Amino acid sequence: MSSAPPSRRSAPAWLVERLRAAGGSVPFLTYMQWALHDPEHGAYGAGRLQVGPRGDFATSPSLGPDFAELLAPQLAQWLAAQPAGEPLALVEAGPGEGDLALQLAEALQRRWPELAARTELVLIEPNPGMAERQRARLAGSPLPCRWLSFEQLAQQPVRGVLLAHEVLDALAVERIVWDGALWRRQQVVLHEDPAAGPSLRLEPGEALDAEMDAQLEPLGLLPAGAQRPPGWCTELHPGLGPWLQQAASALREGVLLVIDYAHEAWRYYAPQRSNGTLMAYRQQQASNDPLQDPGHWDLTAHLCLESLEAAAGATGWTSLGQRRQGEALLALGLAQRLHGLQEQPSSELGELLRRREALLRLVDPHTLGDFRWIAFSRGSAKPSTGAVFLDDPPLA
Numbered sequence: 001m002s003s004a005p006p007s008r009r010s011a012p013a014w015l016v017e018r019l020r021a022a023g024g025s026v027p028f029l030t031y032m033q034w035a036l037h038d039p040e041h042g043a044y045g046a047g048r049l050q051v052g053p054r055g056d057f058a059t060s061p062s063l064g065p066d067f068a069e070l071l072a073p074q075l076a077q078w079l080a081a082q083p084a085g086e087p088l089a090l091v092e093a094g095p096g097e098g099d100l101a102l103q104l105a106e107a108l109q110r111r112w113p114e115l116a117a118r119t120e121l122v123l124i125e126p127n128p129g130m131a132e133r134q135r136a137r138l139a140g141s142p143l144p145c146r147w148l149s150f151e152q153l154a155q156q157p158v159r160g161v162l163l164a165h166e167v168l169d170a171l172a173v174e175r176i177v178w179d180g181a182l183w184r185r186q187q188v189v190l191h192e193d194p195a196a197g198p199s200l201r202l203e204p205g206e207a208l209d210a211e212m213d214a215q216l217e218p219l220g221l222l223p224a225g226a227q228r229p230p231g232w233c234t235e236l237h238p239g240l241g242p243w244l245q246q247a248a249s250a251l252r253e254g255v256l257l258v259i260d261y262a263h264e265a266w267r268y269y270a271p272q273r274s275n276g277t278l279m280a281y282r283q284q285q286a287s288n289d290p291l292q293d294p295g296h297w298d299l300t301a302h303l304c305l306e307s308l309e310a311a312a313g314a315t316g317w318t319s320l321g322q323r324r325q326g327e328a329l330l331a332l333g334l335a336q337r338l339h340g341l342q343e344q345p346s347s348e349l350g351e352l353l354r355r356r357e358a359l360l361r362l363v364d365p366h367t368l369g370d371f372r373w374i375a376f377s378r379g380s381a382k383p384s385t386g387a388v389f390l391d392d393p394p395l396a
């Protein structure tokens with residue numbers, strides 16, 4: 001991992017053009033939106049990033065089907081809690097390579113065929129490059145599949161489960177900088193140097209408006225206090241409210257499960273975390289420089305649990321609770337699955353060792369085990385909490 005980000009970075013021609021058209025600078029939020037989601041130049045928009053151990057970064061489902069096999073009983077329980085006989089949907093937002101959707105469809109079909117018979121898969125993927133790969137991956141899905149936008153789904157909202165696995169960390173964030181007297185919005189600024197060519201820099205911009213300023217107090221950022229020196233920087237998450245609102249319009253009744261990197265506000269905004277949580281990933285490398293090679297790196301920021309809960313409450317979701325992934329997967333039988341590997345034929349030793357390593361990575365508190373599972377419900381039916389969040393038994 002690189003240490004402090006360099007103060008200037010060269011800019012690709014497309015970004016120079018955009019920044020010139022915008023008057024020479026844009027808020028970090030706009031830059032992150034372009035660098036990730038621009039259909040032509042964005043890392044996801046252009047379908048450039050590959051999820052998986054051999055791609056740019058690994059996620060839990062990309063390590064193999066054990067993650068989906070453990071998650072499936074929880075989702076099946078939530079689906080089964082919907083009124084009998086009604087058509088159901090398993091909606092996945094941001095399905096990446098489509099691995100998790102396919103593995104869940106296969107698990108449902110094999111273990112709960114009656115539930116599967118009335119369940120469709122709905123994939124929400126704003127980036128055409130990614131959707132193309134998902135279509136190929138899900139060509140053999142045992143459940144019918146549709147690719148829709150949230151707006152399209154809102155025309156005929158569904159009942160069931162909406163899953164957002166490592167998606168909300170890809171929503172563009174606002175970066176804010178303390179200058180010793182005021183909080184300012186961080187800008188990405190184009191510097192035109194006739195000798196060295198155009199370059200990019202991160203600079204504090206205008207002071208926060210009253211609406212953004214009002215968000216700081218509940219997060220412990222007002223007053224900034226002597227512990228935060230000038231230049232101290234962090235993120236706010238203005239994309240959460242609109243995303244949760246769209247999600248609410250698409251799901252008339254059921255459960256939203258968010259699985260992502262997240263911290264409580266006290267941890268997220270602790271004075272010693274002086275550069276927020278924003279990271280860049282590419283080809284299994286991590287960097288804290290968001291300006292290098294724009295459109296070729298994944299940019300990701302943790303969620304703040306309190307900000308997510310507040311945005312969910314304001315958009316009509318009822319909280320079912322949250323748990324660390326390690327605890328959630330152990331509640332769903334990960335230890336038994338690990339133990340069960342001993343009973344597999346030793347002729348498959350290579351595969352058994354790979355699965356053992358994957359299972360241990362899923363619960364490792366220093367990596368994937370520290371992810372949070374955060375659940376919300378909506379609709380008139382009594383919310384079903386599920387085994388992970390309370391001690392109801394999941395479907396066997």
Ligand SMILES: C[S@@+](CC[C@H](N)C(=O)[O-])C[C@H]1O[C@@H](n2cnc3c(N)ncnc32)[C@H](O)[C@@H]1O
Pocket residue numbers: 044045051059060061062093094095096097100124125126127130164165166167170171243
């Ligand atoms: C980090 S990948 C996660 C992929 C997959 N869920 C996994 O865990 O392997 C993020 C995915 O979310 C998609 N995405 C980004 N912004 C989104 C949004 N606003 N709504 C839905 N999907 C989005 C990206 O194109 C990509 O497919």
